[in-house]
Amino acid sequence: MNNPVQESQEQTTPWTILLYYKYVSIPNPEQFAYEHLKFCKSIGIKGRILIANNGINGTVGGPKEITDQYVQHMKSNSLFADMEIKQSLGPTTSFKKIFVRYREELVTMKYKKQLDPNKEAGTYIEPKELNSLYESNEDFVIIDMRNDYEAAIGRFKNAITLPMQNFKQLPEIVEKELMKYKDKKVVTYCTGGIRCETATALLKDKGFKDVYQLHGGVHVYGQEFPDDYWEGKLYVFDERIAVPINTPENRKILSNCVHCQTPCDDYINCTNVQCNKQITICPDCRIKWNDGCSEDCSKKPRPSTVRT
């Protein structure tokens, strides 16, 4: 007789997800990207990797045997031997394909000069130090360095969020929104830490004096302290769209359904492919509005029926 427990465990064995970045000068990055893609395909790992002249950034996943092979491969390369690779568990549907792309710069920002995070970034603050700061009487501001749609479904308590749709806009937004904090103690955070490397270098270049960045980002903080000062979900740039951080019994929902305003933090893309806007929409409204963001969009045929 089959053992149903055993069977269901086999079917749901989660993937190991790796998240990493390093600012380092990569010689012949385009060639490296080409070879790295070949390697990834040979072991069967899935996800997204960005390779630039000034570094690497990746989120990849697969069964543990495969991610272990990947980690070993990276550690054997002297450029990445000391790179921190964060591991977590995720569903087996996290990534469908592997993308390895070359881009000129790791994190793109419209600014008058090139900043070197290895020399100019803010000081790391660890998750437990951030908790101590919250619990102290010290005056500080915590700034969310992510885009507005990311902060909408999850953010740190009392965080300042920015009207930003793309990280490229950060220099103008700092100028408009953040200069009033330049003499305060400032802590920044982002998903896994990479954007804060550049963001804190920018703040310091703008004259901010006391600048810290959350080491490992929300990703690491949430693994250590799921229910302390983080509220809501963590937006991610892959098929998962958002991952829970809070434990189910302490779950907080910060956003609302676009149509009926009930608390909801499930993102989908609007059914109208020409619109494709990302919206939070509740199960009832998904049916009522045919997965559309507006009256107009809800009348458009679904993508799967476009050609019929």
Ligand SMILES: [Zn+2]
């Ligand atoms: Zn609704």
Ligand SMILES: [Zn+2]
């Ligand atoms: Zn729409």
